[in-house]
Amino acid sequence: MPPKFVRMATLSALLFLAGCSSLPGLYRIGAEGTVNYQKMSWCVPWSLKRVLRRVAYRYGDVVVFSTWRSPWHNRRVGGASASLHKTCRAVDFKVRGADMNEVYRYVKSQPAVGGHKLYPARRGGHIHIDTGPRRTWR
DSSP states (O other): OOOHHHHHHHHHHHHHHHTOTTSSSEEEETTTEEEEESSOOTTSOHHHHHHHHHHHHHHOOEEEEEOOOOHHHHHHTTOOTTOGGGGTOEEEEEETTSOHHHHHHHHHTOTTOOBEEEOOGGGTSOEEEESSSSBOOO
16 A cells, blocks of 8 residues: 555645646646635536636636525525526636736637626626526626
8 A cells, every 4th residue: 555645645636637626715727826716616517617727827816706696695696587606507706917808808718608798897897607508698
């Protein structure tokens, strides 16, 4: 049986290579940026996690501040009645210090992104992406 250190190093390497972004708090993306989930990350689809990792690598630190919402919370924040946040298929995020218009152009080009919207600065200046059908809205 290999020593405990070797087993732990192997497990750590496998988790890193698998892109396990459900680990609590921050995880490192190369040397370029991190993805920080301020809300739960365990339910976010892998396809969106991969998009967020690519954004972090390309533009810097990503802060995900909305993932799953209860129906009550969704109503309270003015979410759509059929919001994909209620089924944990959507995220809202910002990228610290980045040109959000440029980030938005990039995420729109990602095949894993269905719905997408860049909210103006007066509404937080964040981006919404989800796994639903390809669309945007006003």
